[in-house]
Amino acid sequence: MMALVPWHWKTSAVVRAVSLASIVSTSSRLCYSAYAFPSLLPNRRLPSPCHLPNGRRCHLHATSSSSTQQAQLDSTDVDHMNLALECAKKGFGNTYPNPAVGCVLVRQETNQVIGKGFHPRAGYPHAEVFALLEATGHLEDGVKAAAAVVAGYPPARAEKKKTDSLTQTLDLVEELTQQYASENGPEQLLSDDRTFQDIPVTAYVTLEPCCHYGKTPPCAASLVQAKVSRVVVGFRDPNPRVDGGGVQLLTDAGVQVDMMGDGDNDDSLKMNEACHNLVKDFVKRITPREDFSGDYSYVTGAMRRGLRAHASRLKAQNKMAEMVWKGPSLSDQDALTEEAIIQELLPFDPSWLERLDHLLWQNEVVLLRLGKAIKRKKGAKLLGELIAEELEAHVAQTVGHTALLYRPGLPPDLDLEALREKSTDATSS
Numbered sequence: 001m002m003a004l005v006p007w008h009w010k011t012s013a014v015v016r017a018v019s020l021a022s023i024v025s026t027s028s029r030l031c032y033s034a035y036a037f038p039s040l041l042p043n044r045r046l047p048s049p050c051h052l053p054n055g056r057r058c059h060l061h062a063t064s065s066s067s068t069q070q071a072q073l074d075s076t077d078v079d080h081m082n083l084a085l086e087c088a089k090k091g092f093g094n095t096y097p098n099p100a101v102g103c104v105l106v107r108q109e110t111n112q113v114i115g116k117g118f119h120p121r122a123g124y125p126h127a128e129v130f131a132l133l134e135a136t137g138h139l140e141d142g143v144k145a146a147a148a149v150v151a152g153y154p155p156a157r158a159e160k161k162k163t164d165s166l167t168q169t170l171d172l173v174e175e176l177t178q179q180y181a182s183e184n185g186p187e188q189l190l191s192d193d194r195t196f197q198d199i200p201v202t203a204y205v206t207l208e209p210c211c212h213y214g215k216t217p218p219c220a221a222s223l224v225q226a227k228v229s230r231v232v233v234g235f236r237d238p239n240p241r242v243d244g245g246g247v248q249l250l251t252d253a254g255v256q257v258d259m260m261g262d263g264d265n266d267d268s269l270k271m272n273e274a275c276h277n278l279v280k281d282f283v284k285r286i287t288p289r290e291d292f293s294g295d296y297s298y299v300t301g302a303m304r305r306g307l308r309a310h311a312s313r314l315k316a317q318n319k320m321a322e323m324v325w326k327g328p329s330l331s332d333q334d335a336l337t338e339e340a341i342i343q344e345l346l347p348f349d350p351s352w353l354e355r356l357d358h359l360l361w362q363n364e365v366v367l368l369r370l371g372k373a374i375k376r377k378k379g380a381k382l383l384g385e386l387i388a389e390e391l392e393a394h395v396a397q398t399v400g401h402t403a404l405l406y407r408p409g410l411p412p413d414l415d416l417e418a419l420r421e422k423s424t425d426a427t428s429s
């Protein structure tokens, strides 16, 4: 039995190393300390989420546990969460492999919004941090700052439309990002004189605050550090590294946590669904898969023939999902080693990857057109393989500058065995 490893953690070492290295170099990166919040890291986990009969797991609601109290959600909470969701949507499509998340901080006594933010891009601070940096006076506007990160990518294209104000905001975000990620950075930025010690503040976050050290320090610990009194969570983060741990960390620190969808308020249930909808592809990426090992050795030549025939039928019906390469072209078209391609064409644009990932979830087979990247066919083949590796997909065919990618959905839709039989029947008749 294979180990249960979330989808996007299994990408190849080479691609991941390059992707990460380039994130580090392009955005003056995070070298945070694992010691930033030693006392706040969770030592207990919530009970496992419920299991569905097909082996998949259900995370739509927080499991009942002592850590969340009886939800007390009213229409004001739903309105504020809606605002957080609107913020999250501003990052949607740019955050691959991370989810789009939004956060709003509200002064309880006055209902005044004192900070807003969203997650703009993997490697940059999470939604909660942009909102906290605004509420604590480091940023004038958390949403504007996060939007600057979106506008600033890819750097070469952004250069042409850069205004002084965008450059200034980006510089400030880079500086704060580095500081937040440095040893004791969160404590320095969210120091006692800036925290909400005497002001009850509620944080509305569309996804459960993280409790782990990924590319950034844990948001749940930063909310505690800022002395937020209550956190309303839109949707529980199914990432096995979080999965209730953020809620646990908060409640252990005495923060009241309410989950959208708990209790009997219909609007809160709808909001929970809306927060889930925004991260559906992320949920699939992160879901451990018992039925799929990530290696496609089971795809036989006959099955590939079946997939190709399936693709031809889709093309004939004008239903073939296609993606055209959007990144740079190889400067030396004769340099066709994998290293040269990695060096020049990676990292893949996260918004392009996110769209391709989405198409794969929807269609299971997608035709990639790579002629814009590389003129030589051998290079296009290599590039197709690297893209497939990044997305845990299988190259069913390469012809010229096109690569036909296949990845089973969750649950799988295409029946490879049936496709194989169909193509065998067609060949023999």
Ligand SMILES: Nc1c(N[C@@H]2O[C@H](COP(=O)(O)O)[C@@H](O)[C@H]2O)[nH]c(=O)[nH]c1=O
Binding pocket: 097, 098, 099, 100, 101, 102, 118, 119, 122, 123, 125, 126, 127, 128, 207, 208, 209, 210, 213, 214, 215, 216, 217, 219, 220, 237, 239, 242
């Ligand atoms: N984007 C996002 C969260 N994303 C969570 O954090 C993981 C990525 O962590 P990192 O590698 O540090 O960026 C991601 O897989 C998901 O579980 N969490 C949050 O509290 N707020 C956010 O805005």
